[in-house]
Amino acid sequence: MLLKPILLAGKGEQFTIHSLGSNHEEVSGLQQLGCFEGATGRVVSGPSNLILQIGNTRLAISDRLARTIVIRSQ
Amino acid sequence: MAPRPAAVQGAKTGHNQEPEDGSIHIPTIALAGNPNTGKSTLFNGMTGLRQHIANYPGITVDLSTGFADIGGQRYRIVDLPGTYSLHSRKPDERIAVRSLFGTIGAGHSGRTGDSGPAKTGMNNKMPEADELSPPDLILNIVDSSNPDRNLFLTTQLMDTGIPMLVVLNMADLAREKGIDPDPERLERKLGVPVVSVSATERSAAGLIRDAIAGERFARPKPLGWRPEKALRKAVEHLVEHWVRPHSGLPAAAHIPEALRLISDEHPGTPFHDTLPPPGMQKVLEKAVDEARSIIRQAGGNPVAIEVLNRYEFIGGCTSGNATKTATASATATANANAKANTGATIPIADRIDTMVTHRILGPLFFALVLMLVFQSIFTWAEPFMDLIDLVFISSGMWLSANLPPGILTDVLVDGVLAGLGGVIIFLPQILFLFFFIHLLEGSGYMARAAFVMDRFMARLGMHGRSVVPLVSGFACAVPGIMATRSIESARDRFITIMVLPFMTCSARLPVYALLIAAFIPPTVVLGFLNLQGVVFFGLYMFGILTAVLAALVLNRMLPKEKHRPFVMELPDYRMPDWRTVLSNTFDRGRVFVVEAGRIIIAISIVLWFLASYPKTDVLPHIQGGDVALVEEEVEEEIEVDIDVDVDVEMGMEMEAEPGTGAEAGESAGGRELRNSYAGRIGRFIEPAIEPLGFDWKIGIGLITSFAAREVIVGTLNTIYSIQADNGSEEPLRQKLIGDTHPETGQPVYTIATALSLMVFFALAMQCMATIAVVRRETGTWKWPLVMFLGMTALAWVCSFVVYQVAGLLLG
Numbered sequence: 001m002l003l004k005p006i007l008l009a010g011k012g013e014q015f016t017i018h019s020l021g022s023n024h025e026e027v028s029g030l031q032q033l034g035c036f037e038g039a040t041g042r043v044v045s046g047p048s049n050l051i052l053q054i055g056n057t058r059l060a061i062s063d064r065l066a067r068t069i070v071i072r073s074q
Numbered sequence: 075m076a077p078r079p080a081a082v083q084g085a086k087t088g089h090n091q092e093p094e095d096g097s098i099h100i101p102t103i104a105l106a107g108n109p110n111t112g113k114s115t116l117f118n119g120m121t122g123l124r125q126h127i128a129n130y131p132g133i134t135v136d137l138s139t140g141f142a143d144i145g146g147q148r149y150r151i152v153d154l155p156g157t158y159s160l161h162s163r164k165p166d167e168r169i170a171v172r173s174l175f176g177t178i179g180a181g182h183s184g185r186t187g188d189s190g191p192a193k194t195g196m197n198n199k200m201p202e203a204d205e206l207s208p209p210d211l212i213l214n215i216v217d218s219s220n221p222d223r224n225l226f227l228t229t230q231l232m233d234t235g236i237p238m239l240v241v242l243n244m245a246d247l248a249r250e251k252g253i254d255p256d257p258e259r260l261e262r263k264l265g266v267p268v269v270s271v272s273a274t275e276r277s278a279a280g281l282i283r284d285a286i287a288g289e290r291f292a293r294p295k296p297l298g299w300r301p302e303k304a305l306r307k308a309v310e311h312l313v314e315h316w317v318r319p320h321s322g323l324p325a326a327a328h329i330p331e332a333l334r335l336i337s338d339e340h341p342g343t344p345f346h347d348t349l350p351p352p353g354m355q356k357v358l359e360k361a362v363d364e365a366r367s368i369i370r371q372a373g374g375n376p377v378a379i380e381v382l383n384r385y386e387f388i389g390g391c392t393s394g395n396a397t398k399t400a401t402a403s404a405t406a407t408a409n410a411n412a413k414a415n416t417g418a419t420i421p422i423a424d425r426i427d428t429m430v431t432h433r434i435l436g437p438l439f440f441a442l443v444l445m446l447v448f449q450s451i452f453t454w455a456e457p458f459m460d461l462i463d464l465v466f467i468s469s470g471m472w473l474s475a476n477l478p479p480g481i482l483t484d485v486l487v488d489g490v491l492a493g494l495g496g497v498i499i500f501l502p503q504i505l506f507l508f509f510f511i512h513l514l515e516g517s518g519y520m521a522r523a524a525f526v527m528d529r530f531m532a533r534l535g536m537h538g539r540s541v542v543p544l545v546s547g548f549a550c551a552v553p554g555i556m557a558t559r560s561i562e563s564a565r566d567r568f569i570t571i572m573v574l575p576f577m578t579c580s581a582r583l584p585v586y587a588l589l590i591a592a593f594i595p596p597t598v599v600l601g602f603l604n605l606q607g608v609v610f611f612g613l614y615m616f617g618i619l620t621a622v623l624a625a626l627v628l629n630r631m632l633p634k635e636k637h638r639p640f641v642m643e644l645p646d647y648r649m650p651d652w653r654t655v656l657s658n659t660f661d662r663g664r665v666f667v668v669e670a671g672r673i674i675i676a677i678s679i680v681l682w683f684l685a686s687y688p689k690t691d692v693l694p695h696i697q698g699g700d701v702a703l704v705e706e707e708v709e710e711e712i713e714v715d716i717d718v719d720v721d722v723e724m725g726m727e728m729e730a731e732p733g734t735g736a737e738a739g740e741s742a743g744g745r746e747l748r749n750s751y752a753g754r755i756g757r758f759i760e761p762a763i764e765p766l767g768f769d770w771k772i773g774i775g776l777i778t779s780f781a782a783r784e785v786i787v788g789t790l791n792t793i794y795s796i797q798a799d800n801g802s803e804e805p806l807r808q809k810l811i812g813d814t815h816p817e818t819g820q821p822v823y824t825i826a827t828a829l830s831l832m833v834f835f836a837l838a839m840q841c842m843a844t845i846a847v848v849r850r851e852t853g854t855w856k857w858p859l860v861m862f863l864g865m866t867a868l869a870w871v872c873s874f875v876v877y878q879v880a881g882l883l884l885g
Contacts, residue, residue: 011428022639024339024377025163029641031381032158034223038382045428049436049526051644056220056253058423058644060431060525062538065639 006069007047014042015071017054022068030069033059040074100141102150102207103286104174106231107215108224109156110645112243114138115654116215116271117153119279124661136166136556137173145287152209155559158223160230160330161338165567166559174234175327176208208326211291212238213282218248218270219646221255225388228264232294233333234326238266239291241282246272247646255392263391266292296329299387304372305379308336308365316361320354335362336369337377423647427522436526443519447510448614449607451503451583458502459587463805466495485682488795493678494671496791496806497784500584501663507580508662509655511549516650520545521642528640534622535629537561538640540570544621547577548614549662551844555851565635569628571851572861575844576621578614578836580666581783585835586613588787592807593828616836674788677778681789684752685774685796744816747771747797766834766870767827767877769815776834783840826880830873838869 003018017039020027030036034057041054050066052059061069105113118124121140138153154174157167214231216224221242228240242248242255261268267290271278285291297306312332317323323331335358366376430439470487477483514520520542528538539561547554554574561567578586590606597605747753748770755777756770763773771793775786787806794809804812813822839845839862848858 024337026639026641027377028159028161028337028381032162032226033641033643034226036381036385037378038385044424045431048433049431051427051431055222056251057223058427058646060521060640060642060644062528062640064637065641 003070003072005067006043006052006071007050007063007066009043009046009071009073011043011045014040014074016040016074018070018072020069022065026065026068030065033057035059035069100148100150101210102152103211103213104152104154104209105213105215106154106170106174106227107156107243108158108217108227109643111156111215111217111224113156113215114153116213116241116243116279116282117151120282121151124657136559137169142283144283147287149286157227159227160233161334164560164562169559174208174212174231174236175330176324208234208236208324210237211286212236214238214240215243216240216255218242218245218255219251219253221253221260221392222385222388225391226384229299229384229387230330232264232266232298233296233329235293235296235329236326237291237293239282239285240264240266240268242268242270243278244272245270246275260391263387264294265298266294299384301383302372302374302379304369304374305336305383308368308376309333311368312336312361312365315364316358320357332365333380336365337380339377426647427644430519430522431526433526433529436522437530440523440526443514443523444614445611447507448611449603450510451506451610453604453607455502455506459499462499462501463495466491466499467805470495484686485679488686489678489682489792490675492791492795493674493681493788496788497584497674498667498671500587500784500787501667503583503587504580504666505659505663507583508549509659511545512655512658513650514545516648516655518645518647521644525640525642525644532637534625535566535569535632536573536625537563537566537570537638539642540566543570544574544577547574547579549580551575551577551579551841552847555844555847558851563635563638565632566638568852569625569632571848572628572857573621573624575839575841575861575865576617576624576837578617579783579841581841582613582617582835584784584787586610586832588807588810589828589832592810593823593825613832613836616833620837673782674785677781677785678788678792681752681774681778681792682796684755685747685750685793687750689746744797747793752793765877766873767824767830767881769822771813771822772831779835780840781842783835786835824881825884826877829880830877833876834869834873836869837865837872839865 006015009015017035017037019037020030020035034054035041035052039054041052044051044053044058047066048063050061050063052061105117107113117138117140120142122142123138123140136155140151140153142149142151152173154170155166157170159167160171160174162168162171212231212234214228216228231238240260242257242260248255255270257268257270267285269281269285269290271281297309301309309329309332312335313328316335317328317331321327321331369376369379430436432439470491473487473491474483477486514523523545524538524541526538527541531538531540540558542560543554543557545554546557551574554577555571558567558570558574561570587610590609594606594609599605599608748757752774753770756773759773759777760768760770763776768776771790774793775789778789779786790810791806794806794813798809810823811821814820815822845858845862848861849855852858
C-alpha cells in the first residue's frame with residue numbers, strides 16, 4: 001500500500017495512520033483525540049474542510065494540519 | 075477499596091448550602107472527563123443545580139460547585155471543564171488539571187511564566203479560579219459510545235492515585251450504535267469500579283449516588299496501564315531527580331508531570347504557571363535527558379512511547395485487540411462506507427456534514443441559519459409582547475384608579491411599573507433568541523460552524539474556536555468572553571475578547587426592537603421579508619461587521635503569531651433534548667428578569683425622584699419674593715429666547731404663550747420634567763449629544779444605560795410617564811413618535827435619530843458586567859479601559875456621521 005498525505009485521500013477512503021509529522025503540540029493534540037500512528041479511520045468529507053472518522057471520533061481538521069498526516073490506504 | 079473519605083457529621087442544611095461551621099471538612103468529588111460527555115448533566119442531577127449544558131465540546135469553561143448529601147455524608151461536587159488530557163495547554167482544560175492536582179501554583183518558588191503576546195501583556199495563565207485542594211474522589215465520566223478515546227484520560231487520571239469511580243455514561247447511545255464497553259471487563263483491567271448510566275435518564279444520578287454510598291470507588295494504581303519497562307524506569311528516574319525534590323508539585327501530580335516532561339518537546343517551558351526556579355533549569359534539563367536516554371537505549375521513542383503504550387492498554391481493555399483502536403466501530407463505519415461506495419445508503423450524518431462544512435455552502439448555510447433566527451425572533455415574539463404590554467398598561471390603570479393619589483402611587487405607577495414594563499415587554503424576544511441558540515448548541519451544529527469559519531477567522535487573527543464565543547455573544551457578552559478559554563492561543567483569545575462586545579447581545583434587543591417598531595414600517599420586501607426584520611438582521615450584521623473590522627485592526631497591531639491549525643471533535647448530531655433546551659431558555663429568561671429587573675427597579679425609583687423633583691409649579695424662592703433671581707434663573711435654565719410670561723408676583727404657575735419660548739407648547743408635565751434634577755442633568759450633557767440628534771431626555775437614558783444597555787428603555791418609559799400629564803397609557807413607542815420639540819414643534823425622533831441611536835447602542839460599551847469580566851480574563855484594568863473609551867468614542871463618531879448623512883438624505 002502506498003503512503004500519502006491524507007489530503008490526497010478520496011471521500012469514503014479507509015486508511016491507517018502512518019505518521020503525524022507536525023510539531024509536538026499538534027501531534028499531542030491529535031493523539032489525545034485518538035488520532036495516533038496505527039489508528040484506522042475513513043474520510044467523511046474533504047479534501048477541503050477535511051472530516052475524518054477515527055474509531056468513534058469524528059474529527060474536523062484544517063488543511064494545514066491535514067498536510068502533515070501521512071496515511072496508508074486500506 | 076480505598077477507605078472512605080473522613081466522615082462528616084454536618085447537619086443536612088439542604089442542598090447547595092455550605093454548612094455554617096467552616097471548620098468541617100467536606101469531601102470533594104470532582105467530575106472529570108473528556109468534553110461533551112455529559113458531566114454537567116450528571117452534576118445537575120446530583121446537586122439539583124441547573125448548570126448550562128449543550129452538545130459541543132467546551133461549554134463548561136469554569137468550575138461549578140454544588141453540594142449533595144449521599145448516604146448521610148455531605149459532599150462538595152465540582153464539575154470540571156472537559157479535558158482530553160492532563161497535558162493540555164488550553165485555558166479551560168488547565169483549570170480542570172489544576173483543580174485535580176490542587177496546585178494552582180501552591181508551593182512554587184518559580185517565576186511566573188508569560189507566553190502571551192508582548193503588546194497585550196495577556197497570557198494563558200489561569201484566570202482566578204476558586205482555590206481547591208485535590209479532590210477526595212474523582213468521578214471519571216466516560217462516553218460509552220467512544221470508550222477508546224475517553225479511556226486515554228482515564229489512564230492519566232489513574233496516575234494521580236486519587237480514588238476513582240469510572241462512570242460509563244450515555245449507555246443508551248452506545249447501545250444504539252451497537253457498542254458495549256463491558257463494564258465488568260473494564261473494571262478488571264483498570265482496577266477501579268465501573269458503573270454504567272445514561273445521564274439523560276433520571277435514574278443516572280441515583281445510580282452514582284448508590285455507588286458512592288456503597289463505597290464503590292478505589293484508589294487506582296499509578297502506571298497501572300502497563301507502560302514498557304523503560305518508560306516506567308524513566309518516570310521513576312525523573313520523579314526522583316526532579317519532580318519530587320524540585321517541582322513543588324503535590325504527590326498527585328508527580329507521575330503526570332514526569333510523563334509530560336519526557337514527551338514534551340520543550341520541557342522547560344512554563345506549564346504549571348511557573349518556570350523552574352532560577353538556576354534550576356540545568357538540573358531539569360539533565361534529569362529529562364537522562365530519562366529520555368533510558369527509553370532510547372531500550373529502542374523507544376520518548377515522544378511517542380507514552381501515547382502508544384496507553385492506547386495499547388486501552389485496546390486490551392475494550393476489545394482485546396492490542397494495537398488498533400476502536401476496531402469494532404471502525405469496522406462498522408467501514409461497512410457503512412462500503413455500502414456507500416456500492417450505491418447503498420450514505421449515513422445521514424455524513425450527508426449533512428458534507429453540506430454544512432462545504433467550503434462555500436457551509437458559510438452560506440451558517441449565515442442563513444442566523445438570518446432565519448433573527449427573522450423569527452422579530453415575527454414570532456410580537457403577539458406575546460403585545461400581551462405583556464397589555465398586562466402592564468392594565469395594571470398601571472388599575473393601580474392609578476384604586477390607590478389614593480400621592481407619592482407612593484406615583485413611584486409605583488410612573489417609576490417602577492413604567493420602568494419594569496418597558497423592559498419586560500422584550501422578554502419574549504429574548505426567550506426566542508436563547509431558545510434558538512440552545513437549539514443550535516443541542517443539535518451539534520455549533521462545532522461545524524466553528525470549523526467552516528476557521529479559514530475566515532484566521533484572516534482576522536482569530537481561530538475557528540472563536541466562533542462559538544462570538545455566537546454566544548449574541549445572547550450575552552459575559553459567557554461569551556468566558557467561553558474564549560477554549561482558545562489555546564493567547565493572541566487569538568485576546569482579539570476575540572476585545573471584539574466580542576460588538577456582537578449584538580440580548581440587552582441591545584429591547585432598544586432595537588423599540589426603535590424599529592416605532593420608526594420602521596412593517597412593509598414586505600422581496601415578496602416575503604418583513605422590513606422590520608430586515609433592519610433587525612442588518613443591525614446584527616452591523617455588529618458582526620464591526621467586530622470583523624476591529625479584529626482586522628488588532629490583528630495588524632499585535633505581533634504576528636503562527637496560526638494554530640484547527641482540530642476539533644465534532645459531536646454526533648442529536649435531536650436536542652427539549653427539556654434541556656426549554657430549561658436553559660427559561661433559566662436565561664429568569665436571569666434577565668431578575669438581574670435586569672433589580673437594576674431597573676432601583677434606577678426607576680431614583681429616576682422617578684430625579685425626574686419629579688424639584689416641583690416647578692411654584693418655585694420655593696418665588697414665594698420668598700426674590701423676583702430678580704427667579705427671572706434670571708428662568709432665563710438661564712430654560713434658555714428662553716423670547717419673552718416668557720412668568721407671573722411671579724401672583725405666584726402662579728409658570729406659563730408661556732404657545733410658540734413664544736422653550737416651554738411653549740410643552741405640557742405642564744413636560745415643563746416639570748425639564749426643570750427636574752434629571753432634566754438638568756440631561757440638559758447639561760445635551761450639547762455633547764445634540765450633534766447625534768439626541769435631546770436631553772435621550773441623554774438621561776444614555777447615562778442610565780451605562781449600567782446596562784436595556785435600562786434606557788425603562789428610563790424612557792419612566793420619563794415619558796412622568797411627562798404625560800393627561801394620564802396617557804399609550805405604549806412607549808407611541809409616546810416617542812408623538813414627542814415634539816417645544817421650540818419648533820418638530821418631532822424629537824426622526825428616522826435619522828432612530829438610526830443614530832441604534833448605531834450608538836451597537837457600538838458603545840455600556841455594560842458594567844462586561845467590563846468586569848474583561849478585567850478578570852485579561853488580568854488588568856488597561857484593556858477594559860481601552861475597550862470602554864475606544865468603543866464609546868467610536869459610537870459617538872459613527873452616530874454623528876449616521877445622523878448627519880441620514881438627515882441630508884431623508885430630509
